[in-house]
Amino acid sequence: MDSSNATQIHTGHGTIPRNPGTDFDLDWALSLTANTSAIERRCATLPGRRSVKKDYQAAWLLKAISLIDLTTLAGDDTEARVRRLCAKARQPVNAALLSQLGMDGLTTGAVCVYHEMIPAAVKALKGSGIPVAAVSTGFPAGLSPFHLRVEEIRESVKAGAEEIDIVISRRLVLEGKWQELYNEMRAFREACGDAHVKAILATGELGSLRNVARASMICMMAGADFIKTSTGKESVNATLPVSLVMIRAIREYFERTGYYVGYKPAGGISKAKDALVYLSLIKEELGDRWLQPDLFRFGASSLLGDIERQLEHHVTGAYSAGHRHAMA
Numbered sequence: 001m002d003s004s005n006a007t008q009i010h011t012g013h014g015t016i017p018r019n020p021g022t023d024f025d026l027d028w029a030l031s032l033t034a035n036t037s038a039i040e041r042r043c044a045t046l047p048g049r050r051s052v053k054k055d056y057q058a059a060w061l062l063k064a065i066s067l068i069d070l071t072t073l074a075g076d077d078t079e080a081r082v083r084r085l086c087a088k089a090r091q092p093v094n095a096a097l098l099s100q101l102g103m104d105g106l107t108t109g110a111v112c113v114y115h116e117m118i119p120a121a122v123k124a125l126k127g128s129g130i131p132v133a134a135v136s137t138g139f140p141a142g143l144s145p146f147h148l149r150v151e152e153i154r155e156s157v158k159a160g161a162e163e164i165d166i167v168i169s170r171r172l173v174l175e176g177k178w179q180e181l182y183n184e185m186r187a188f189r190e191a192c193g194d195a196h197v198k199a200i201l202a203t204g205e206l207g208s209l210r211n212v213a214r215a216s217m218i219c220m221m222a223g224a225d226f227i228k229t230s231t232g233k234e235s236v237n238a239t240l241p242v243s244l245v246m247i248r249a250i251r252e253y254f255e256r257t258g259y260y261v262g263y264k265p266a267g268g269i270s271k272a273k274d275a276l277v278y279l280s281l282i283k284e285e286l287g288d289r290w291l292q293p294d295l296f297r298f299g300a301s302s303l304l305g306d307i308e309r310q311l312e313h314h315v316t317g318a319y320s321a322g323h324r325h326a327m328a
């Protein structure tokens, strides 16, 4: 494997090497299995656990905001909608509330749009440091001609996207064509150049958790910077069992290669309490280092609204409790 593409990723949390990928290793990929009932048992315990402590809930909700790829992926997207979304990414929560919480300057992790909307997003985010992510390669089905899918990546990078969310060919997983999947992912990664590539597996269409584990590993071997569950357009999108399988594949890849790969659950995550469960899962399975925007994102179009409502309740609750205390 030529690792000349390997670069350092500089973040506010230190420098990590970008995943250059490894040689194709079929035995390794096929050694991954998934015990569905053990995975479901593990996931069932998560919502009741307290890795993300209740007392610190507001802080965790603020952390969740910093990890959102704020998304609009609709056929009727307009530049005006994208501009509004970018304004929200720059200032995700009411400024007075942020100030009360001591979090002036908080932004979302990125804004995620279709190719046509990249220029509007780049312009609206100028100077903010918030990257534009573009979905690509014939998103969401990924069934356009291969050379056009590769070209779409190049065009999106040229237009200013710093992150590219590609979709894999699900049929390659369903037909067990692992070498072809590796080659496809490798080509997508190369077309991205310096832009970070997130590999969307569309897990709801892969047939089994074992396929999810193997597809995760193949994409990481081929140089994915992130693996992502879903497009948001499948009938089943991000779930906890799928997340556990993908996260454990990330851990195994890290333990064997020393390379960090990020994780992005996406699709249908719209409640603050669900976001906290995902953060618990990451904290327990991968550790705090993965709870930074360079290694974790939520792909979500409506999560921010619920987090904002919960934060408002929290602050109002804290103030009224303080008020009661002061008047007693």
Ligand SMILES: O=C[C@H](O)COP(=O)(O)O
Pocket: 071, 073, 112, 230, 231, 232, 233, 266, 267, 268, 269, 299, 300, 301, 302, 303
């Ligand atoms: O990648 C992001 C997803 O498409 C967003 O899905 P959502 O609209 O269900 O939050």
